[in-house]
Structure formats: C-alpha cells, structure tokens
Amino acid sequence: xxxLAKSLRLLLVAMCLSITSNPSFAVLPAAVGDxxxxxxxxxxxxxxxxxxxxxxxxxxxxxxxxxxxxxxFFGDDVPQGPQQRPFQGLGSGVIIxxxxxxxxxxxxxxxEADEIQVTLKDGRSYDAKVLGHDRQTDVALLQIEAxxxxxxxxxxxxxxRVGDFAIAIGSPFGxxxxxxxxxxxxxxxxxxxxxxxxxxIQTDAAINRGNSxxxxxNLRGELIGMNTMIIAPTxxxxxxxxxxxxxxxxxLTEQITQFGEVRRGVLGVAGGELDSDLAKALGTDSQHGAFxxxxxxxxxxxxxxxxxxxxxxxxxGKDVKSFGELRAKIGTIGAGxxxxxxxxxxxxxxxxxxxxxxxxxxxxxxxxxxxxxEGASLSSTTKEAKAQGVLIDSVARNSPAFRNGFEExxxxxxxxxxxxxxxxxxxxxxxxxxxxxxxxxxRGEETLYRIIR
Numbered sequence: 001x002x003x004l005a006k007s008l009r010l011l012l013v014a015m016c017l018s019i020t021s022n023p024s025f026a027v028l029p030a031a032v033g034d035x036x037x038x039x040x041x042x043x044x045x046x047x048x049x050x051x052x053x054x055x056x057x058x059x060x061x062x063x064x065x066x067x068x069x070x071x072x073f074f075g076d077d078v079p080q081g082p083q084q085r086p087f088q089g090l091g092s093g094v095i096i097x098x099x100x101x102x103x104x105x106x107x108x109x110x111x112e113a114d115e116i117q118v119t120l121k122d123g124r125s126y127d128a129k130v131l132g133h134d135r136q137t138d139v140a141l142l143q144i145e146a147x148x149x150x151x152x153x154x155x156x157x158x159x160x161r162v163g164d165f166a167i168a169i170g171s172p173f174g175x176x177x178x179x180x181x182x183x184x185x186x187x188x189x190x191x192x193x194x195x196x197x198x199x200x201i202q203t204d205a206a207i208n209r210g211n212s213x214x215x216x217x218n219l220r221g222e223l224i225g226m227n228t229m230i231i232a233p234t235x236x237x238x239x240x241x242x243x244x245x246x247x248x249x250x251x252l253t254e255q256i257t258q259f260g261e262v263r264r265g266v267l268g269v270a271g272g273e274l275d276s277d278l279a280k281a282l283g284t285d286s287q288h289g290a291f292x293x294x295x296x297x298x299x300x301x302x303x304x305x306x307x308x309x310x311x312x313x314x315x316x317g318k319d320v321k322s323f324g325e326l327r328a329k330i331g332t333i334g335a336g337x338x339x340x341x342x343x344x345x346x347x348x349x350x351x352x353x354x355x356x357x358x359x360x361x362x363x364x365x366x367x368x369x370x371x372x373x374e375g376a377s378l379s380s381t382t383k384e385a386k387a388q389g390v391l392i393d394s395v396a397r398n399s400p401a402f403r404n405g406f407e408e409x410x411x412x413x414x415x416x417x418x419x420x421x422x423x424x425x426x427x428x429x430x431x432x433x434x435x436x437x438x439x440x441x442x443r444g445e446e447t448l449y450r451i452i453r
Contacts, residue, residue: 040167040219044179047221049121049150050095051169051214053176054105054128054142056113057088092170092214093118093142094223096253098149103142104249105213106228107133110140118144121177132256135431136197136264137248137332138228141256152215155222157245158318160184160201168205168227168241170214180206182239189242190324192229199328200242201225207241216243223249251332261424265335265356268299273322274311282311286344289313290323304354306343313349314342330356359423369430372437372452375399376406380422387442388421389413405450407443414440 091109096102103118110116116128126144133140164184172178182205190198203216207230216225225243232238255262271292279287289311295301306312312326313319316339320326333339335358343350369378375396381389390412395401412420416438420426430437437452 050152058114098151134262152223170211172208172210197328197331204239268296270294288321290326311344376401
C-alpha cells in the first residue's frame with residue numbers, strides 16, 4: 001500500500017509539472033516544501049471571469065378557459081381567455097468575444113424574456129440584447145456593451161476523448177461562480193429530443209438547474225462545450241450532464257454574427273444507425289456510422305452522387321458514429337458550405353464532396369416548428385407557384401395537422417396577418433409562440449383560415 005500511495009503521489013506531481021511546463025497553461029500551483037500540490041485554482045483564476053450569470057424576466061401568455069360552472073356562480077366578470085403571467089429565471093453564459101461583448105447561452109434560458117441582465121464575476125451588470133438564436137440546437141448569442149471583458153477560447157471539440165478531464169462552471173440554483181469537475185463520460189450523445197440537433201458531450205461533472213449556458217472547459221482553460229441539460233430522475237444531479245460541443249457553437253455563432261440567424265445546411269438523406277446486425281447484413285466490417293436508406297431527389301446528396309445503402313462514416317475527416325451525430329454536424333455547418341464525406345459503399349471506402357443546400361430547398365417535418373402542425377410535411381413554394389408561401393406537401397391521416405384541418409396542397413400565406421413567403425419566415429414567426437394562431441391558407445381558388453389555440 002505504501003508503494004502504491006507513493007506512486008500515486010509521483011503521478012500527481014508529474015501531471016502538475018507536465019501541465020505547467022507548457023507556456024499555454026496556467027502558472028505553477030502552490031507547493032508544500034518541494035512538492036507541488038495539484039490544484040485547479042490557477043486555471044480557474046483565468047477562466048471564471050469569462051463565465052457570467054444571466055437573469056431574465058418576462059411574461060408568458062396562456063389561454064385560460066374558465067369552466068361554465070364558475071361563470072354560473074360568479075357571472076361573466078370572471079377573467080377568461082388569454083392571460084399574461086410574469087416570470088423570472090436564472091441561467092449562465094460564457095463570453096466568447098471580449099471586444100464585441102458576445103456572450104453565448106442556451107436558447108431556453110432567454111426564451112420569451114423581455115429583460116436580460118448579464119452579471120460579471122466582478123459584480124458589474126449589463127442589459128443584454130439578443131443577436132440571434134437557434135431553437136433546434138438550443139443556442140443563443142447575446143451582446144453586452146462593456147469594457148475589460150475576459151473571453152474563453154474555443155477548443156477543437158473533435159479532439160476530445162472519453163476520459164479527458166472536464167470542469168463545469170456556472171450558477172446552479174443562482175449560486176454564482178460554482179465550479180465542479182469530472183471527466184468526459186461519452187461523446188456524440190443524441191436521441192434525447194428527436195426534434196433537436198444533438199451531438200452532446202456527456203460528463204459526470206455536477207450540473208444542476210441554473211448551470212444551463214455555462215462553461216465546460218479543459219485543463220487548458222479552453223471552452224470544450226456549453227452545459228445544456230441533465231438527466232435527473234430525482235430532480236438533482238446524478239452525474240449525467242450534457243454539453244453542446246465547441247465546434248457546433250463556433251459554426252452557429254459565426255452564422256448568427258454574419259447573418260443574424262442560423263442558415264442551416266441540408267444534406268438531403270434519411271436513414272438510421274448502423275449496428276452490428278445491419279453491418280453483417282451489408283457485408284461490412286464497420287461497426288459505426290450513419291446508414292443511408294434514402295437520398296432525396298435534387299438534394300445536395302443526390303447531386304454529389306450518394307446512394308441509398310451508403311454508410312457515412314466521416315465528415316471533413318472526423319469520424320461519425322451515428323445518424324444523430326451526422327444530422328447534428330451537418331445541421332450546424334451553414335448552407336452553401338462544402339463538406340467532405342467519407343462513405344463506405346460495397347465494402348470500399350470512398351470520398352464525396354458535397355455542397356450543402358439551404359433548408360428551404362428541402363422538405364421538412366412541420367412538428368419541428370409547432371405541435372399543431374405535426375404530421376404535415378412542408379416546403380417553400382417555387383417561383384412558378386400561384387402564391388408565395390409555404391406548401392403543405394403531405395398530411396398524415398389522424399395527425400394533429402390533419403385534425404386541425406390542413407390538407408395536402410394547402411399554401412400557408414400568412415399567420416396573424418403577417419405574410420409568410422418561405423419556411424424561414426414561418427419558423428421565425430412560430431418561434432414567438434403566440435397563444436392563438438390565425439393561419440391563412442390558400443386551397444385551390446379558395447382562401448380560408450385555420451385557428452390554432
């Protein structure tokens with residue numbers, strides 16, 4: 001036991017010395033005598049000023065229906081219909097550009113907020129404005145007007161390995177500048193919310209409510225991910241937390257900075273996971289990848305030469321282990337960008353260069369935008385269409401869209417009197433989530449409304 005204890009002490013000393021021998025790392029930690037004591041404090045001294053507390057306030061509009069029994073006893077003066085309810089919330093954020101005052105956080109932290117206040121580690125507070133956001137990845141970019149800010153550099157998250165050390169910084173339950181540590185437990189996690197684009201880093205560093213939007217850093221003090229969600233059957237931390245990888249954050253914030261929105265790129269394939277049974281049936285030795293069972297006509301994938309039966313195993317030289325990971329990576333690389341796909345076809349590895357098309361050019365599922373439209377398949381109308389708007393290509397029988405009266409061939413031309421000319425317009429308007437939607441559609445030569453509450 002003494003030999004083991006001595007070996008562990010030597011290992012810790014060696015780790016400390018290896019970290020501090022590189023000038024890009026933090027300075028040497030404190031020592032007792034001639035023996036350095038391992039500590040995360042020097043790294044955190046540099047990193048924590050870039051992690052902020054975010055407080056939000058706003059009102060939620062809810063459609064409150066009063067039972068007839070109440071009106072019978074109390075008369076028609078009983079409030080009914082849409083009601084406004086104030087709310088407050090807390091979260092975290094990370095400064096990624098000190099000169100521009102850019103702060104990233106989760107979309108769900110600032111969603112529906114009328115007021116957003118960012119508080120720095122030194123106590124300074126600033127009102128923030130939203131530069132843009134992306135609901136499907138749960139990312140928002142804010143801006144504050146402040147001097148002497150500290151930013152966190154973004155790491156290359158594709159280089160992460162399971163077992164790497166990770167440090168979470170945020171404001172759980174409003175407790176500012178809380179630090180927890182752990183390791184990378186898994187990579188490429190998806191399937192937690194099928195409507196979102198997910199490629200999460202999983203960590204056992206403790207993450208709780210209020211950590212959302214906070215930093216997950218490595219031992220270099222670089223941002224490897226943004227803490228986003230937890231699995232918490234008991235309501236508290238159980239060591240299963242998830243963060244959005246830095247490379248996804250980089251792609252999304254660059255698009256928001258340039259365009260004011262995320263201009264999603266679309267590959268145009270459908271498929272699923274490659275497991276051992278499917279690999280055996282296809283006669284391939286590969287055990288991981290995204291199996292393509294359909295290539296959409298006129299899509300980026302079709303134009304590049306991809307075929308049903310292909311197995312996509314890499315994007316820009318980085319391995320892809322699942323269809324969910326492929327979907328998330330492609331969905332955050334912008335429209336018009338060129339990507340190199342590694343593909344296994346007939347047991348042989350091939351490479352394809354693909355130029356991603358804008359999301360409007362590809363049919364999408366409406367449930368991503370609003371529950372009332374679930375079951376409908378949408379696309380932007382062409383220039384030759386009789387009206388500009390969003391075309392309902394198909395409606396699944398007995399789906400919410402079917403029950404709400406939508407039919408194949410309908411063209412959505414406005415919502416609540418606001419004109420709709422593309423899927424982008426529709427998505428932006430639905431993100432405001434008004435309590436009542438008056439959807440104006442063109443059906444043949446007839447114009448009609450569908451009211452969604």
